[in-house]
Amino acid sequence: MMRFVVRRLLELVVVFLGVTFLIYAMVFALQGDPIAALAGDRPLPDSVVRVLRARYHLDESLWQQYLRYLGGLLQGDLGTDFTGRPVSERMASRWPTTIVLALTAWLLEVLVGVSLGLWAALRHGRLADRAVLLGTIVVSSIPIFVLGATAQLYLGVRWRVFPVSGTQDGWPMGFLLPAACLAVFGLAAVSRLMRGSVIDAMSSDWVRTLRAKGLSPRRIVGVHVMRNSGIPVLTFLAVDLGYLLGGAIVVEGIFNMPGIGQLLFAAIRAHEGPTVVGVSTVLILIFLVISALVDITNSLLDPRIRRDR
Amino acid sequence: MTVEIEPSVTPAADGSVVRRGVWRTLRRRPAFWVCLVAVALLAVVAAWPAGFGGLFGGGDPYDCDLLESAVGPGPGHPLGTDLQGCDIYTGLVYGTRTSLSIGLLTTALALGIAFLVGTTAGYRGGWADSVLARVTDIFLGFPFILGAIIILNSTGDRSVLTVSVVLAIFTWPTMARIVRTSVRQVCDAEFVAAARAMGLRSSRIVVRYVLPNALGPTLAVATITVGGVIVAESTLTFLGVGLQAPSVSWGLQLASAQAQFQEHPHMLLFPSLVLSVTVISLIALGDMLRDALDPRGR
Numbered sequence: 001m002m003r004f005v006v007r008r009l010l011e012l013v014v015v016f017l018g019v020t021f022l023i024y025a026m027v028f029a030l031q032g033d034p035i036a037a038l039a040g041d042r043p044l045p046d047s048v049v050r051v052l053r054a055r056y057h058l059d060e061s062l063w064q065q066y067l068r069y070l071g072g073l074l075q076g077d078l079g080t081d082f083t084g085r086p087v088s089e090r091m092a093s094r095w096p097t098t099i100v101l102a103l104t105a106w107l108l109e110v111l112v113g114v115s116l117g118l119w120a121a122l123r124h125g126r127l128a129d130r131a132v133l134l135g136t137i138v139v140s141s142i143p144i145f146v147l148g149a150t151a152q153l154y155l156g157v158r159w160r161v162f163p164v165s166g167t168q169d170g171w172p173m174g175f176l177l178p179a180a181c182l183a184v185f186g187l188a189a190v191s192r193l194m195r196g197s198v199i200d201a202m203s204s205d206w207v208r209t210l211r212a213k214g215l216s217p218r219r220i221v222g223v224h225v226m227r228n229s230g231i232p233v234l235t236f237l238a239v240d241l242g243y244l245l246g247g248a249i250v251v252e253g254i255f256n257m258p259g260i261g262q263l264l265f266a267a268i269r270a271h272e273g274p275t276v277v278g279v280s281t282v283l284i285l286i287f288l289v290i291s292a293l294v295d296i297t298n299s300l301l302d303p304r305i306r307r308d309r
Numbered sequence: 310m311t312v313e314i315e316p317s318v319t320p321a322a323d324g325s326v327v328r329r330g331v332w333r334t335l336r337r338r339p340a341f342w343v344c345l346v347a348v349a350l351l352a353v354v355a356a357w358p359a360g361f362g363g364l365f366g367g368g369d370p371y372d373c374d375l376l377e378s379a380v381g382p383g384p385g386h387p388l389g390t391d392l393q394g395c396d397i398y399t400g401l402v403y404g405t406r407t408s409l410s411i412g413l414l415t416t417a418l419a420l421g422i423a424f425l426v427g428t429t430a431g432y433r434g435g436w437a438d439s440v441l442a443r444v445t446d447i448f449l450g451f452p453f454i455l456g457a458i459i460i461l462n463s464t465g466d467r468s469v470l471t472v473s474v475v476l477a478i479f480t481w482p483t484m485a486r487i488v489r490t491s492v493r494q495v496c497d498a499e500f501v502a503a504a505r506a507m508g509l510r511s512s513r514i515v516v517r518y519v520l521p522n523a524l525g526p527t528l529a530v531a532t533i534t535v536g537g538v539i540v541a542e543s544t545l546t547f548l549g550v551g552l553q554a555p556s557v558s559w560g561l562q563l564a565s566a567q568a569q570f571q572e573h574p575h576m577l578l579f580p581s582l583v584l585s586v587t588v589i590s591l592i593a594l595g596d597m598l599r600d601a602l603d604p605r606g607r
Binding site: 011141142149150153253 | 446462
């Protein structure tokens with residue numbers, strides 16, 4: 001058991017180093033000469049360039065620069081934006097909105113996705129099943145900003161069912177519509193996964209045994225099938241929480257919710273490179289940590305996973 | 310353009326039993342034909358936009374008349390015009406090439422990497438497998454949109470090629486895993502052992518005996534990926550890190566229409582309908598292909 005946990009944590013470290021290095025190399029090293037860009041049309045004197053290069057450690061090799069960046073990252077230093085404010089400071093006040101939004105979306109995925117999947121599976125091959133399958137495809141074919149804008153116009157502006165934007169109305173009314181838009185993709189995936197895994201279970205030998213024992217269909221599905229089919233769905237849901245925390249860029253932008261995603265959205269629009277990189281890095285790291293935790297929890301719950309690897 | 314998916318659905322030259330079975334299953338499903346015709350039609354439009362763009366007059370996506378800004382559907386402009394007075398229908402026709410190109414190019418690039426990495430990892434095994442698995446993990450570690458934002462944000466010139474390359478960087482790992490699993494499954498098969506015993510070179514064994522078995526499931530996922538990439542491109546363009554103005558693409562039409570949505574819904578409606586129908590066809594095709602290859606999932 002310990003061996004698995006240690007191995008998974010080591011993997012996390014390797015992937016962490018790889019991901020941060022990729023980000024660093026792509027963004028900082030491929031951007032051309034920043035000092036020349038800073039100088040504009042008139043070239044700076046050599047002595048000034050030398051001082052500036054030394055101050056920003058540009059005279060070091062890529063590796064040295066990367067290690068310096070990594071050291072800062074480990075101490076919570078995400079760099080500063082163009083006005084000199086630390087990126088981490090700008091993020092701090094925005095976490096609550098993003099977390100509430102992600103959790104609301106996640107709750108919708110769990111409730112609606114699991115029930116839809118179960119419903120489709122129990123009516124396998126019939127109209128309801130086909131409708132759910134088609135629905136999942138249709139939903140994944142609509143770009144999220146089109147979905148968000150449409151929902152906002154009709155449910156918010158025209159019919160006034162939900163507030164149009166912002167978080168002034170508090171939870172749940174202010175969050176429901178954006179959360180639903182955010183949840184739609186994961187919802188489709190969850191119901192497909194649930195459907196597949198319940199169908200698999202229903203045709204298995206052990207369900208036949210339970211039927212032969214005379215258990216009621218309600219008990220077979222409610223207790224036995226749900227428990228067995230739940231594992232892959234739960235795994236997906238857990239990893240998806242990481243995506244939801246980082247995937248709210250478009251939704252928070254459209255619904256103008258003061259969260260991390262909106263910060264990123266605004267930073268991209270305003271071409272604030274350092275903020276974009278800092279925020280994205282944090283979101284990616286959260287995703288990595290959550291996936292590692294999911295794997296470890298899974299291995300605690302199901303010994304087969306430990307042995308597979 | 311449909312060539313991408315055809316090899317696995319037509320009874321190919323070798324006419325193996327499995328493949329003929331797949332074709333028989335697909336052939337009977339009306340939905341398969343509907344999707345195939347839709348995709349084929351789009352491919353024709355993409356290959357020859359000039360033949361379709363002028364059907365209702367106009368015909369040049371850059372020939373815009375500001376006096377006719379944001380006009381609803383009517384004679385001369387079957388789907389109306391956008392804020393710049395450009396004909397939406399013509400824009401859609403010319404955008405087909407851009408959007409499909411990005412979808413196909415990204416998927417082709419990703420497939421290339423996936424086959425290279427997947428077969429090496431699956432066939433060689435051992436340390437090559439471990440190293441490649443970690444590399445795959447690193448790329449899977451990026452949430453797709455975030456990774457693309459980081460790179461595209463620092464790329465000044467964003468053309469069809471650059472956007473495709475960046476999207477491919479984040480789409481290959483899933484496919485590489487599928488290739489690796491399929492390769493693993495056939496590696497121990499008797500016919501592979503026989504080929505080894507005959508003293509064939511590794512490259513020949515892989516290309517002739519191992520890869521054909523990994524082709525089916527990977528192409529099914531690739532078809533779905535083409536659809537997903539088209540949606541992703543439009544989202545990136547909306548965020549302002551995708552394609553830029555002189556290009557014509559569905560994503561650009563949608564992104565510019567979104568701001569005007571409340572006053573002029575037609576500007577968003579028609580492009581998103583076309584995009585959705587395309588993506589639905591592609592995803593459904595991939596789904597049916599996968600079901601036909603692996604009937605257990607149905």
